[in-house]
Amino acid sequence: xxxxxxxxxxxxxxxxxxxxxxxxxxxxxxxxxxxxxxxxxxxxxxxxxxxxxxxxxxxxxxxxxxxxxxxxxxxxxxxxxxxxxxxxxxxxxxxxxxxxxxxxxxxxxxxxxxxxxxxxxxxxxxxxxxxxxxxxxxxxxxxxxxxxxxxxxxxxxxxxxxxxxxxxxxxxxxxxxxxxxxxxxxxxxxxxxxxxxxxxxxxxxxxxxxxxxxxxxxxxxxxxxxxxxxxxxxxxxxxxxxxxxxxxxxxxxxxxxxxxxxxxxxxxxxxxxxxxxxxxxxxxxxxxxxxxx
Amino acid sequence: xxxxxxxxxxxxxxxxxxxxxxxxxxxxxxxxxxxxxxxxxxxxxxxxxxxxxxxxxxxxxxxxxxxxxxxxxxxxxxxxxxxxxxxxxxxxxxxxxxxxxxxxxxxxxxxxxxxxxxxxxxxxxxxxxxxxxxxxxxxxxxxxxxxxxxxxxxxxxxxxxxxxxxxxxxxxxxxxxxxxxxxxxxxxxxxxxxxxxxxxxxxxxxxxxxxxxxxxxxxxxxxxxxxxxxxxxxxxxxxxxxxxxxxxxxxxxxxxxxxxxxxxxxxxxxxxxxxxxxxxxx
Numbered sequence: 001x002x003x004x005x006x007x008x009x010x011x012x013x014x015x016x017x018x019x020x021x022x023x024x025x026x027x028x029x030x031x032x033x034x035x036x037x038x039x040x041x042x043x044x045x046x047x048x049x050x051x052x053x054x055x056x057x058x059x060x061x062x063x064x065x066x067x068x069x070x071x072x073x074x075x076x077x078x079x080x081x082x083x084x085x086x087x088x089x090x091x092x093x094x095x096x097x098x099x100x101x102x103x104x105x106x107x108x109x110x111x112x113x114x115x116x117x118x119x120x121x122x123x124x125x126x127x128x129x130x131x132x133x134x135x136x137x138x139x140x141x142x143x144x145x146x147x148x149x150x151x152x153x154x155x156x157x158x159x160x161x162x163x164x165x166x167x168x169x170x171x172x173x174x175x176x177x178x179x180x181x182x183x184x185x186x187x188x189x190x191x192x193x194x195x196x197x198x199x200x201x202x203x204x205x206x207x208x209x210x211x212x213x214x215x216x217x218x219x220x221x222x223x224x225x226x227x228x229x230x231x232x233x234x235x236x237x238x239x240x241x242x243x244x245x246x247x248x249x250x251x252x253x254x255x256x257x258x259x260x261x262x263x264x265x266x267x268x269x270x271x272x273x274x275x276x277x278x279x280x281x282x283x284x285x286x287x288x289x290x291x292x293x
Numbered sequence: 294x295x296x297x298x299x300x301x302x303x304x305x306x307x308x309x310x311x312x313x314x315x316x317x318x319x320x321x322x323x324x325x326x327x328x329x330x331x332x333x334x335x336x337x338x339x340x341x342x343x344x345x346x347x348x349x350x351x352x353x354x355x356x357x358x359x360x361x362x363x364x365x366x367x368x369x370x371x372x373x374x375x376x377x378x379x380x381x382x383x384x385x386x387x388x389x390x391x392x393x394x395x396x397x398x399x400x401x402x403x404x405x406x407x408x409x410x411x412x413x414x415x416x417x418x419x420x421x422x423x424x425x426x427x428x429x430x431x432x433x434x435x436x437x438x439x440x441x442x443x444x445x446x447x448x449x450x451x452x453x454x455x456x457x458x459x460x461x462x463x464x465x466x467x468x469x470x471x472x473x474x475x476x477x478x479x480x481x482x483x484x485x486x487x488x489x490x491x492x493x494x495x496x497x498x499x500x501x502x503x504x505x506x507x508x509x510x511x512x513x514x515x516x517x518x519x520x521x522x523x524x525x526x527x528x529x530x531x532x533x534x535x536x537x538x539x540x541x542x543x544x545x546x547x548x549x550x551x552x553x554x555x556x557x558x559x560x561x562x563x564x565x566x567x568x569x570x571x572x573x574x575x
Contacts, residue, residue: 119507
């Protein structure tokens with residue numbers, strides 16, 4: 001789509017786009033190309049010599065069991081976060097769509113966790129599940145379950161999944177509610193007249209019609225779990241115990257800033273870029289189709 | 294509602310209330326902890342009614358902070374967070390308005406190149422290119438400064454796209470009328486386009502403010518000087534490695550303070566928030 005009427009040619013538009021172009025070039029294009037270039041280099045541990053090695057960093061990463069393990073951890077983590085937060089949000093949205101009285105109040109009370117920073121969400125859940133002083137940990141111990149996420153990898157994963165899903169429920173809830181309200185009431189009424197009960201109506205009419213929203217949210221949730229949960233992991237587990245909760249983004253940080261292995265970290269950044277770009281393309285293609293639908 | 298089933302409505306309310314209780318529970322416990330004494334916290338279980346040390350804990354946090362975070366007072370961190378969030382918000386809105394205006398209302402050589410250069414930034418969040426971006430900022434001597442905290446995060450295309458989409462829906466007749474009355478491009482931008490974009494700017498403000506306030510990894514890297522810490526990253530430095538030495542009442546008071554501004558913005562400007570959320574995801 002283009003404008004039919006425009007202003008006459010002048011140097012003005014260059015001045016107008018200049019600020020954004022300069023910022024993009026300095027803080028985006030330059031670093032991104034640096035990452036691409038560095039991913040092809042190996043620096044010795046003291047930073048004195050640098051060698052150009054083509055794709056050796058990538059070859060090394062994909063033969064490194066620790067890195068492949070991180071891939072699985074990330075896949076498991078994002079699947080769990082997406083499933084938990086989407087399921088919970090869908091349940092709440094269906095209920096909020098049903099009630100007439102107090103719907104606006106429920107909505108207000110359900111959307112605010114979106115505004116809580118991931119790192120703060122991490123602190124809140126860490127406090128609840130702290131093995132020595134946490135309230136939930138205390139009651140878990142009282143009923144005979146030994147909670148210690150500092151030592152137990154499975155429990156640590158459970159805790160970061162809960163914290164990440166907790167924060168994302170609001171977002172999913174809003175989009176599910178909007179999707180539900182867009183479904184024509186006549187369809188539901190027709191099914192009700194034909195004698196379909198609420199559960200049957202949900203699974204045969206509402207859920208299929210909601211599938212574009214669900215798919216969109218699935219992609220958004222995976223992107224969220226991949227990239228925005230750094231604060232949660234860093235505050236609750238720092239990737240541990242062992243490497244039980246080390247996801248890809250955390251490893252880029254750990255190898256680049258803590259381990260100072262710049263070549264490997266840059267190669268990991270490039271791999272992540274490829275993942276984000278493919279997720280974005282999937283999302284765009286899906287939205288394209290959805291517009292004509 | 295299609296049909297009236299009393300028990301189902303009751304069940305809906307019950308599930309919603311239960312859901313809200315689960316969402317609120319961590320915040321409530323945080324609030325209780327922020328009003329208690331250290332003694333109550335280290336002997337679990339924590340009582341479920343607020344304690345009597347609210348003013349004491351919040352004053353301690355705001356004015357003195359805790360030793361682990363180099364005694365950096367939380368009032369200063371709140372100020373740093375506010376400056377960073379507002380700089381990101383206004384910076385993004387300003388440069389996006391200008392570039393969207395240029396791309397939509399002018400035809401100039403290399404227009405599509407400019408457009409695509411901006412477009413690629415849509416794809417990569419800062420977490421992904423964190424190491425090289427840090428190096429660039431360090432080389433420019435922008436570590437431990439407000440500019441270093443905010444400017445690199447301004448490079449993003451979301452807002453530019455939003456304004457471009459909106460400008461395309463503005464009727465051409467407005468431009469024709471303005472030109473007939475002798476208004477130049479800048480006059481048209483200031484007197485017609487900006488007032489029309491008010492709602493969009495406000496909706497974007499809400500989303501970007503939350504985005505800016507909640508930044509964690511970037512401030513963690515760019516600020517080494519405790520006096521430049523933002524509250525979201527500062528709080529994690531208040532938690533001592535051995536958790537029994539952490540001053541939990543003050544840390545939890547800080548957590549409450551860190552959550553308040555963005556939550557307040559969302560609750561008060563709920564309609565704009567929902568609009569912003571839906572439009573930035575398009």
